[in-house]
Amino acid sequence: MNPHSFSYFVRITFIYYCLSTYRFFAYRTLLTFFLLTASQAFAVNHYEVVINKSVGESNISANSLRSVFSMHLKTWPDGTKIRVFVLADDDPLHQIFSKEKLNVFPYQLRSTWDRLVFSGTGQAPIKVNSIEEMFEKIISTPGAIGYLWRANINENVNVLTIK
Amino acid sequence: MKMLTCSQLSNFLAGFSDKIVKQFMLLLLFGSVSFCAHAENQGMQKTITNSQGTSLKWLPASALPSFITEVKRPTWINNAADWYQKKSVQGDLQIHGFIGQSYIVTSHNDVFGNSDKGGSFGLTEAGLNASFRPLPKLLVSAQVLSRRAGEGNSGMPRLDFAFLDYRLYSHEANQFGIRAGRLKNPFGFYNDTRDVPFTRPSILLPQSIYFDRTRNLALSGDSVQMYGDFSHPKWGTFSTQLGFLFPIVNDRDTRTSILEGLGGNLTREVSYIGRGIYETNDKRIRLAVSGIWLNANYVPTATEQLSSGALQFSPIYFSAQYNAERWSLTSEYAIRHFAFSGFNNQKLDGTNFYGESYYVQGEYRFTPKWEGFVRYDALFTDRSDKSGKQWASENNKTGQEHSRYAKDITVGLRWNVTPEFMLRAEYHHVIGTGWLSGLDNPDRTQTNKVWDLFAIQGSYRF
Numbered sequence: 001m002n003p004h005s006f007s008y009f010v011r012i013t014f015i016y017y018c019l020s021t022y023r024f025f026a027y028r029t030l031l032t033f034f035l036l037t038a039s040q041a042f043a044v045n046h047y048e049v050v051i052n053k054s055v056g057e058s059n060i061s062a063n064s065l066r067s068v069f070s071m072h073l074k075t076w077p078d079g080t081k082i083r084v085f086v087l088a089d090d091d092p093l094h095q096i097f098s099k100e101k102l103n104v105f106p107y108q109l110r111s112t113w114d115r116l117v118f119s120g121t122g123q124a125p126i127k128v129n130s131i132e133e134m135f136e137k138i139i140s141t142p143g144a145i146g147y148l149w150r151a152n153i154n155e156n157v158n159v160l161t162i163k
Numbered sequence: 164m165k166m167l168t169c170s171q172l173s174n175f176l177a178g179f180s181d182k183i184v185k186q187f188m189l190l191l192l193f194g195s196v197s198f199c200a201h202a203e204n205q206g207m208q209k210t211i212t213n214s215q216g217t218s219l220k221w222l223p224a225s226a227l228p229s230f231i232t233e234v235k236r237p238t239w240i241n242n243a244a245d246w247y248q249k250k251s252v253q254g255d256l257q258i259h260g261f262i263g264q265s266y267i268v269t270s271h272n273d274v275f276g277n278s279d280k281g282g283s284f285g286l287t288e289a290g291l292n293a294s295f296r297p298l299p300k301l302l303v304s305a306q307v308l309s310r311r312a313g314e315g316n317s318g319m320p321r322l323d324f325a326f327l328d329y330r331l332y333s334h335e336a337n338q339f340g341i342r343a344g345r346l347k348n349p350f351g352f353y354n355d356t357r358d359v360p361f362t363r364p365s366i367l368l369p370q371s372i373y374f375d376r377t378r379n380l381a382l383s384g385d386s387v388q389m390y391g392d393f394s395h396p397k398w399g400t401f402s403t404q405l406g407f408l409f410p411i412v413n414d415r416d417t418r419t420s421i422l423e424g425l426g427g428n429l430t431r432e433v434s435y436i437g438r439g440i441y442e443t444n445d446k447r448i449r450l451a452v453s454g455i456w457l458n459a460n461y462v463p464t465a466t467e468q469l470s471s472g473a474l475q476f477s478p479i480y481f482s483a484q485y486n487a488e489r490w491s492l493t494s495e496y497a498i499r500h501f502a503f504s505g506f507n508n509q510k511l512d513g514t515n516f517y518g519e520s521y522y523v524q525g526e527y528r529f530t531p532k533w534e535g536f537v538r539y540d541a542l543f544t545d546r547s548d549k550s551g552k553q554w555a556s557e558n559n560k561t562g563q564e565h566s567r568y569a570k571d572i573t574v575g576l577r578w579n580v581t582p583e584f585m586l587r588a589e590y591h592h593v594i595g596t597g598w599l600s601g602l603d604n605p606d607r608t609q610t611n612k613v614w615d616l617f618a619i620q621g622s623y624r625f
Contacts, residue, residue: 063396066444067336072392074299075333081255081299089582090531103445105488107528112446114362119347119355120304120324121390123257123294 047093049101050157052144055080059161066102068145070112071122076143084125085137085146093131097147101162260291263360263622271611272596273603274367275313286366286620287311287318288358300330300340308358312375314602323347323358324383336394342406346386349404349438350453351480351495354381360622364493364526364536365575366589367618370598371520371542372480372497380457384408384434399443407435412459427467429474432458451482461506472506478518489528496521498546519546532579540571542597565612569597584623591616 049065051057055076060068067073074082087094089106098106116122128134131152138144139156153159267274268282276285292306305325311318326344333339347355356362357373367375374381388406412429438453457476463469478499485492499518503511522540529535543549544567551567554560575589596610604610 061335061396063336063394063444067338067392067394072338073333073336074296074302074330079299081296083255105486107531108446108486111362114359115356117257117259117294118261118290118292118306118359118362119349120292120294120306120326121302121328121342121347121355123296123302124259 046150047097047147048150048153049097049160049162050138050146050148050153051160052138052140052142053156053158054142055145055158057160058158059163061163062101062103065160065162066104069098069102069109069125071116071125081143083141083144085128085134085141085144086125087128087131087134093147093149101147255297256293256295258291258293259625260289261359261361261622261624262289263287263620265366265618265620267616267618269617270615272599272614273313274599274616275603285311285313286618288360288622290323290358292323300333302328304328310358313600315375315378315600336400337392339389339391341387341389343387344385345383346388346406346408347383348381348386348408348436348455349388350381350436350455350478351497352449352451352482352484352493357382359624360620361585361624364524365538365573366587366620367573367591367616369495369520369522369524369538369540370569370571371522371540372495374598375600380410380412381455382411384410384436386436388436396444399441399448401439401441403437403439405437407433410434410457410459425461425463425467425469427461427463427469430460430462432460432473434458447486449482449484449486451480453480453482454478468508469511470505470507472508472511473504475502475504476500491526492524493526494521494523516545516547519543534577534579536573536575536577538571538573540569540573542569542595544568544597560607563607563610565595565597566599566607566610567595567597569593569595569599583625584621586619586621588617588619591618 049060056078057076064073068082068084069086071084076082089095089110095106098104098109102109113122113124117124126137128137128146131149134146134148135152135157138146138148145160148157263286264284265275265286266282266284267276267286274285276283288308288310290306290308292304294302294304296302303326306323307320308323309318309320310316322345324345324347326342326346328340328342330338330340349355351372353363353368353373357368357378360366386406386408388404390402390404392400392402394400409431412431435456436454438451440449440451442449455476455478459474459476461469461472461474463471476499478497480495480497482495483493497518497520499520501514501516501518503514506512520540520542522538524536524538524540526534526536544551545554548554549568551564554567555562555564560566571591571593573589573591575587577585577587579585593614593616595612596604596607596614599610601607
């Protein structure tokens, strides 16, 4: 092998190496973008508002939903009690739910509930400590409403669509 | 052997708890407050550890043989208890409470105890409330409050509110109902919950609007109120409360601050109150107007050369708030009309003036755990005599002009240690003594015009 061909060889190998590295980066960037958009699309719809099977409703207006979680609307249209279950204020699902579905910040919900409880004009929602407990309560409490990750939803609860 | 002991112990405990539960339930059924729903629900799930370190499960009554749980009682009581047990679901009965302790130091003048001389632990607040929903549309709630604050409040528990709330109409997000009993007076953003440290922005609420010295008068009254929430999917929610009430006037601090130098008593008359709040759907903008038309009569002592006169106090409040994720901006303005009549005394009957108060407050949430605020708060007892000079010369009180106004600049920091426990501190620089309590500072000539206040507070709630 003459020195020229060697240098060509080195150059070509180097170019190939560069290309492959570039391709790797390009793919990785593409993949990252894809994953990001995918996860964002996923984030919008990977939880649902759920209700106890006894509730004869299949949808609710955004306005009424806000009123339910503000603890102002207290009965289902058939006159039975609404029982509201929530996770802790700093729970990720609670935060996403309040911002996306109710369009309020968790601290605003908290102050709304505190105003009701300590003036006696209303009650606070019932706090559960985990997704599992939320699921249990929704199944076992007549008139219950709450929210769950899609992965935790099965045929034992009903999903409420927001109009 | 060990197993046997455990199961016997658990049976005993379960039986015992059930007995308590049933007794409490009966209490509730006969019109008292009870903790049964909580006891029952928690009792079922609670796991306790005995001395040998073995864990025991509290059993529901239904899992036990009947001879352990049955106690001889008339059938109808048992039926009532069974009915309640079947109907009661967690959350229908709620018990909440809070306690707060503050430490206050002032450079001059006393606030809630001897704060001037080395500080005082003079402000303690505690409350316990229960609410119960026996029917879907009926809510019963009551709160007992204890407040130890200087000379004005001894810490003696008092009934803060106790009322029935019946929802007359409910369609989607529109509600309409009626409340009757002892109710919190709805005015401004904070009056309904002013004694709960967690719900207010600072240790001392802006004193220009939320006077602590006439607090019991302003706080709650025996009342009937109508309320309504009207919600529009786009425009937001309008909520209103309207009612009439008999104010609470038989309180030392109120008497001292309203009837300076008079020895008689106040009797209450029918008064009116109302508030309307508009909120956008995202609760970012909140606007409120509230008004009170408060009436009381003065009954003079036998030695006083006075007829029984009438007092009329009619403040109007305008409130506005903007809430962003990290910060909130709040401002409230009040114009307060104060008039005496029928005393048959020229000086008293001439009492007819308008007071003015306002504050502007900014809150910032650094993290969900750390919050800070800055506020400017101003009070003028008589808006036509803001400096107090005219009052001082007319009443021969030169040197005490500063008792007719107060301007307070406050900064504070709050640390939400856990959702249930909070610590905070604040510093006030005050010019004027307009809202100082006369009971804590009996000699007005000894008060200082310019003073500072530093306070820290710890509070727990459940």
